[in-house]
Amino acid sequence: MRESIGRRRFLGYVLAAPTLVTAAEIGLRPTVAAASSAEFQLPSPGITDIVDLNDLMTVAAAPTSGLISVGVGQDGMVSFALPRAEVGQGITTSTAMLIAEELSVPLDRVRVTLADARPELVFNQLTGGSNTTFATYTPIRVAAAIARRRLLEAAAIELGSAVTDLSVRDGMIVDRSGRSIGFGALADKAASVRIEQVSVELTPRESFTVIGKPHSRIDALDAVTGRKKFAMDLDVPDAKPTMVCRAPTLNGKVGSVANLAEVRAMAGVTDVVVISTGVAVRAETFGQCIDAVRALRVSWKPGTAAGKSDEIVRRELERAELSLGLPPLTPTVEGKFTFYFRGNSALETNCAIADVRADRAEIWSALKSPIVAQRTIAAKLGLAPSRVAVHVVQGGGSFGRKLFFDAALEAAEVSQKIGKPVRLMWHRADDARQGRVHPMATSRVRVSYLGGTVLGYEQRHTSVATDLGHGLGEIITATAAQLPVGDIGFSETFFLLSQTMPYNFGATSQLLSETDKGFNTGSMRNVYSPDVACARELIVDQLAARMRKDPYRFRRDFLRDDRSRAVLDKVAEVGGWGRALPAGTAQGIAFHAEYKSVSAALVEIDCRPETVNRPIREGVAGPRVTRAVFAVDVGLAVNPRGLEAQMMGGISDGIALALTSSLHLRDGYFLEASWDNYFYTRQWNTPLALQIIVMPSTSEQPGGAGELGVAPAMAAVACAYGRATGTMPTSFPINHGTLSFEPKPTVPPVPPSPTDGLSHAR
Amino acid sequence: MPERTFRVNGEQVTVNVPDDVRLLWVLRDVLGITGPKYGCGINVCKACTSHLNGKEVNPCAIPVKDLQPADEVTTIEGLPATVGRELHPMQQAWLDHDVVQCGYCQPGQIMAAVALVRRVAAQGRAITDDDLDGLRNICRCGTYFRIREAVKAGAANM
Ligand code: FES
Ligand code: FES
Numbered sequence: 060m061r062e063s064i065g066r067r068r069f070l071g072y073v074l075a076a077p078t079l080v081t082a083a084e085i086g087l088r089p090t091v092a093a094a095s096s097a098e099f100q101l102p103s104p105g106i107t108d109i110v111d112l113n114d115l116m117t118v119a120a121a122p123t124s125g126l127i128s129v130g131v132g133q134d135g136m137v138s139f140a141l142p143r144a145e146v147g148q149g150i151t152t153s154t155a156m157l158i159a160e161e162l163s164v165p166l167d168r169v170r171v172t173l174a175d176a177r178p179e180l181v182f183n184q185l186t187g188g189s190n191t192t193f194a195t196y197t198p199i200r201v202a203a204a205i206a207r208r209r210l211l212e213a214a215a216i217e218l219g220s221a222v223t224d225l226s227v228r229d230g231m232i233v234d235r236s237g238r239s240i241g242f243g244a245l246a247d248k249a250a251s252v253r254i255e256q257v258s259v260e261l262t263p264r265e266s267f268t269v270i271g272k273p274h275s276r277i278d279a280l281d282a283v284t285g286r287k288k289f290a291m292d293l294d295v296p297d298a299k300p301t302m303v304c305r306a307p308t309l310n311g312k313v314g315s316v317a318n319l320a321e322v323r324a325m326a327g328v329t330d331v332v333v334i335s336t337g338v339a340v341r342a343e344t345f346g347q348c349i350d351a352v353r354a355l356r357v358s359w360k361p362g363t364a365a366g367k368s369d370e371i372v373r374r375e376l377e378r379a380e381l382s383l384g385l386p387p388l389t390p391t392v393e394g395k396f397t398f399y400f401r402g403n404s405a406l407e408t409n410c411a412i413a414d415v416r417a418d419r420a421e422i423w424s425a426l427k428s429p430i431v432a433q434r435t436i437a438a439k440l441g442l443a444p445s446r447v448a449v450h451v452v453q454g455g456g457s458f459g460r461k462l463f464f465d466a467a468l469e470a471a472e473v474s475q476k477i478g479k480p481v482r483l484m485w486h487r488a489d490d491a492r493q494g495r496v497h498p499m500a501t502s503r504v505r506v507s508y509l510g511g512t513v514l515g516y517e518q519r520h521t522s523v524a525t526d527l528g529h530g531l532g533e534i535i536t537a538t539a540a541q542l543p544v545g546d547i548g549f550s551e552t553f554f555l556l557s558q559t560m561p562y563n564f565g566a567t568s569q570l571l572s573e574t575d576k577g578f579n580t581g582s583m584r585n586v587y588s589p590d591v592a593c594a595r596e597l598i599v600d601q602l603a604a605r606m607r608k609d610p611y612r613f614r615r616d617f618l619r620d621d622r623s624r625a626v627l628d629k630v631a632e633v634g635g636w637g638r639a640l641p642a643g644t645a646q647g648i649a650f651h652a653e654y655k656s657v658s659a660a661l662v663e664i665d666c667r668p669e670t671v672n673r674p675i676r677e678g679v680a681g682p683r684v685t686r687a688v689f690a691v692d693v694g695l696a697v698n699p700r701g702l703e704a705q706m707m708g709g710i711s712d713g714i715a716l717a718l719t720s721s722l723h724l725r726d727g728y729f730l731e732a733s734w735d736n737y738f739y740t741r742q743w744n745t746p747l748a749l750q751i752i753v754m755p756s757t758s759e760q761p762g763g764a765g766e767l768g769v770a771p772a773m774a775a776v777a778c779a780y781g782r783a784t785g786t787m788p789t790s791f792p793i794n795h796g797t798l799s800f801e802p803k804p805t806v807p808p809v810p811p812s813p814t815d816g817l818s819h820a821r
Numbered sequence: 822m823p824e825r826t827f828r829v830n831g832e833q834v835t836v837n838v839p840d841d842v843r844l845l846w847v848l849r850d851v852l853g854i855t856g857p858k859y860g861c862g863i864n865v866c867k868a869c870t871s872h873l874n875g876k877e878v879n880p881c882a883i884p885v886k887d888l889q890p891a892d893e894v895t896t897i898e899g900l901p902a903t904v905g906r907e908l909h910p911m912q913q914a915w916l917d918h919d920v921v922q923c924g925y926c927q928p929g930q931i932m933a934a935v936a937l938v939r940r941v942a943a944q945g946r947a948i949t950d951d952d953l954d955g956l957r958n959i960c961r962c963g964t965y966f967r968i969r970e971a972v973k974a975g976a977a978n979m
């Protein structure tokens with residue numbers, strides 16, 4: 060009976076199976092309903108005070124009947140298929156920790172795999188919005204706790220003792236006299252022949268021995284020995300290397316091909332076929348694919364951004380910007396910031412294996428929205444979704460890319476057209492030039508104040524349209540109607556839901572306007588926050604200066620709660636805020652809250668000419684962030700070591716976004732074609748000193764973390780740069796105006812493979 | 822098709838591939854040795870970094886015809902055997918510092934780190950920040966700082 064379930068009791072199931080399988084509903088939340096609203100009773104409430112993106116994704120998930128289950132095998136191994144994508148964020152490790160905690164089993168006895176597409180999970184198989192731990196924290200523990208209870212009950216019969224006389228240790232159940240029985244031996248005895256509903260209590264936070272303790276990644280050994288398998292490493296019979304020859308301009312389509320027969324006859328080539336995105340080549344090796352792609356003579360139709368440049372898009376954004384209205388009579392601080400296009404390529408390029416037969420298909424790829432992928436691929440192939448098996452493979456990074464399935468769709472199309480399995484991979488040049496980008500955007504901010512009081516904060520964010528059509532959008536549209544946001548589209552809703560105003564700045568209005576759907580866009584380790592927060596924090600520095608306050612003290616005075624102040628205080632203390640530094644170098648400090656988490660960054664930057672102009676071969680030097688201090692409070696950190704890693708990655712991204720990384724649009728295509736053109740953070744840009752402080756737990760629930768670090772890091776670097784140079788930066792990255800490389804040709808679309816490797820041996 | 826013979830991870834191999842196919846594809850597509858990763862194909866990302874006769878090379882830039890029968894290619898899979906252990910000290914340092922995130926760049930990072938430490942040791946000096954700044958391998962997950970720590974720790978045990 061639901062009514063009889065008190066605080067900390069949760070319902071789950073024992074499923075009918077030969078060995079023990081227990082389950083809980085994904086989306087299951089603690090029964091304490093009032094807690095989250097109380098947490099958000101703050102002055103000047105915005106929409107995020109009522110409900111934020113994580114709530115929305117979790118609420119959207121609740122009515123579905125999808126169960127996630129924990130199994131115990133006769134070998135004593137505990138298994139769980141996570142309905143999410145592991146792309147480096149460490150969720151397989153944190154998931155194994157949740158199970159290890161509730162089952163008192165060593166971490167290495169827990170096997171976490173990635174679930175194939177499971178359409179019945181509806182909204183619940185989407186990896187995005189830093190939502191995984193937040194949404195799965197309770198149900199995974201419930202399933203594991205039920206397994207523990209069943210194992211105890213089975214052991215009680217076997218050992219002839221009362222359950223209360225038994226304890227669980229290291230995957231064994233032990234009675235008072237020291238007799239023990241392993242999980243493996245109980246796996247079938249604890250199983251059920253019918254589905255049973257069971258209620259359990261979860262381990263209270265005070266008794267955690269695994270959750271909250273630092274653990275190294277469970278896949279680290281595989282990764283450092285080269286055994287970890289990514290999609291292109293899988294051995295699928297006859298799935299031969301396949302690449303696509305693409306247009307010289309963004310999304311250009313094939314007109315005609317002059318030399319199909321000639322290329323088909325090239326060494327190693329097995330197939331050449333025109334597809335919707337270009338000309339696909341299948342060969343014995345990828346090297347031969349590259350040669351064939353380069354040999355193709357194709358005439359192309361214009362693309363979706365024909366003739367466009369950064370400057371043209373900047374004017375489009377200007378026209379689309381929503382008005383701030385008449386300036387108030389009180390003093391104001393105002394600024395406008397431009398953020399150029401950025402590539403969200405992971406190190407693993409877009410790739411997928413497809414084996415399409417007449418009546419069925421099988422796909423392997425790192426997919427964060429496998430259900431949408433399955434449905435879309437099935438429609439393209441003319442098959443029922445149930446005939447398309449979609450296997451989720453561990454990904455070599457995502458940063459937003461893997462929410463989409465561009466390569467899987469292409470691989471399916473090629474495989475169907477040629478009637479053979481394919482191992483399709485994008486060349487890096489394709490990934491950089493035709494792959495998804497973070498949209499170019501501008502942000503205008505106006506703050507009005509009087510004396511020491513801030514009266515109002517307005518921000519107008521204007522962006523090239525972000526494609527959210529990967530399922531995250533569906534969650535929003537499905538749920539938006541129930542929210543007090545009026546009649547606006549889901550991008551705008553998404554924007555409102557993801558933007559918090561952390562300061563007591565009076566009446567706040569933050570609005571999004573989008574324009575131009577001609578680009579292949581996506582989020583990039585967050586959708587809007589890094590740009591929005593960077594603009595906000597730069598203006599906060601200006602406002603502080605106007606009020607003659609120190610940037611740290613000013614933020615501290617205006618932050619809305621103790622938790623926020625605590626992270627800010629922490630970085631100021633550990634980073635030695637205000638310490639004397641030579642001219643041309645400075646500290647910067649910034650704060651950001653999102654995903655029910657709070658974070659602050661303090662950086663020191665060196666902008667002296669001898670540093671900025673230090674010679675770097677085929678790379679950009681620029682100002683050096685010499686030191687970074689970061690404090691984060693995610694409520695409850697399941698794995699502090701993994702959380703630190705996520706923050707470290709976010710800092711690397713924030714540095715890149717502020718200083719070096721962007722795409723240049725000219726004549727309808729992006730100039731950048733590889734890592735020697737696109738300047739993501741490298742060792743020579745990395746802080747020499749880095750401290751990440753994970754704050755003690757302040758909540759019963761873990762908040763999001765995967766994308767959290769980027770915004771405060773980017774903002775702190777921008778603020779530090781402004782303070783070191785005496786000029787607030789208004790365009791990002793700061794070096795966008797200088798083209799630091801010779802653009803590679805667009806025809807052929809991929810560069811030749813070098814031949815001089817031996818001469819570089821060292 | 823021409824036959825090419827060389828050594829990979831301590832074993833003699835003979836492959837039938839055209840002369841100009843780059844070693845990376847011979848390893849991955851022909852021999853099924855998938856530790857070296859593709860990240861650019863033009864010798865800039867360093868994801869494919871392996872060793873040739875103990876020196877750091879990028880197989881995406883080496884036509885297979887450049888290899889001689891006595892040449893020894895070592896990929897991440899063969900690194901532990903070069904020191905006769907389960908794990909090379911650099912791999913152990915990577916585990917101790919929990920460097921890996923997605924892991925895609927890490928085989929290349931480790932192979933580059935080992936070569937760096939050997940070069941620096943040959944010069945009879947310790948690793949400096951400048952040496953670490955000179956590591957060109959891209960990590961899009963941004964694990965650079967832990968890499969720096971791990972290289973120093975690995976060097977101490979090599
Ligand atoms: S793939 Fe060889 S260096 Fe990038
Ligand atoms: S760990 Fe993902 S690219 Fe380095």
